[in-house]
Amino acid sequence: MKILMLGGSKFLGRAYVAEALSRGHEVTTFNRGISGGDLDGTEAVHGDRTRLEDLERLVDGRRWDAVIDTSGQQPYDVAQTARLLRGRADHYSFVSSVHAFTDWPAKPVDETSKTLHCPADTPPDQPFANALKAGCERALLEQFGERSSVLNCGLLYGPHEPIGRLPWWLERIARGGRVLAPGDPDRPMQLIDARDFAAFGLDLIDHGLAGRFVTTAPTGHTTYGQFLDACIQATGSDAELVWTDDATLLAADVQPWTELPLWAPNTPDWQGTWRADSSKAAAAGLHCRPVTETAKDTWTWLRNGGCANVTYTQGLTGIPIGIQPEKEQRILAG
Structure with missing residues (x-):
């Protein structure tokens, strides 16, 4: 073809x-x-x-x-x-x-x-x-x-990610110590590896399928706790995750999604973030690999020089990705 x-x-x-x-x-x-x-x-x-x-x-x-x-x-x-x-x-x-x-x-x-x-x-x-x-x-x-x-x-991640959401977490956790972890560790996420997205997109073409497909991982494919645990496992870090509730983070003026990447608080403006229905794509063959595999592959890519290609800014908006260390420490200190 x-x-x-x-x-x-x-x-x-x-x-x-x-x-x-x-x-x-x-x-x-x-x-x-x-x-x-x-x-x-x-x-x-x-x-x-x-x-x-x-x-x-x-x-x-x-x-x-x-x-x-x-x-x-x-x-x-x-x-x-x-x-x-x-x-x-x-x-x-x-x-x-x-x-x-x-x-x-x-x-x-x-x-x-x-x-x-x-x-x-x-x-x-x-x-x-x-x-x-x-x-x-x-x-x-x-x-x-x-x-x-x-x-x-939905949210694409994996090796060669230019924005730096997963890379930021990997690098922060690799530094170790007490790490500010946002919200509820059991909160579901719908992250999809770019390689899985591409494979599905080509499957549709190979099989002659047309139409609209919501292409995210299924609801509950991973949780925020599993996501950060995968970062710990990939980096071999001794980091201690300090889970901090949404209200405390919002009161400290932490910006959802960007300062603590991929954090979507359980507030009316964000409640649908990880609730996209991708069942049509799943029925058409979408497969999503474990978050542990994506974290490991992305860490390997970063350590082999991939960090030079990461902007740590939010797409076309230019909003910086990642919380400043001083602000993180103030919140951790309570």
């Missing part, structure tokens, strides 16, 4: 390319060539998807069985790309996010949940907003319709 990968040089795109090559697919990658190297075995085409002339150069003389888009952030760009590819690809798979749903993270979501308002023809270069992913979905569906799939991903 011939596959066009829009992106492909970092994290999820890289995982897709590695999995596709392992299955014997022919892979063309299209990216700017500045975020990381393309994997050996691909046809690497460098260009900017926001430039029409670069897209026209990409499609000239080429045709693919499927397109996988992990880099679409602006509806205008996705619409332009999909228009050019409509007659040159049989299927278009777009990686969206649970952020596209109106109710997330306050309430549970599934494939029938309403998405945020954002027109498919939204002008280019909009400032970051969760609604943009919903606009990208609409732009794609207008061009490819039933020949498309939309994967609303």
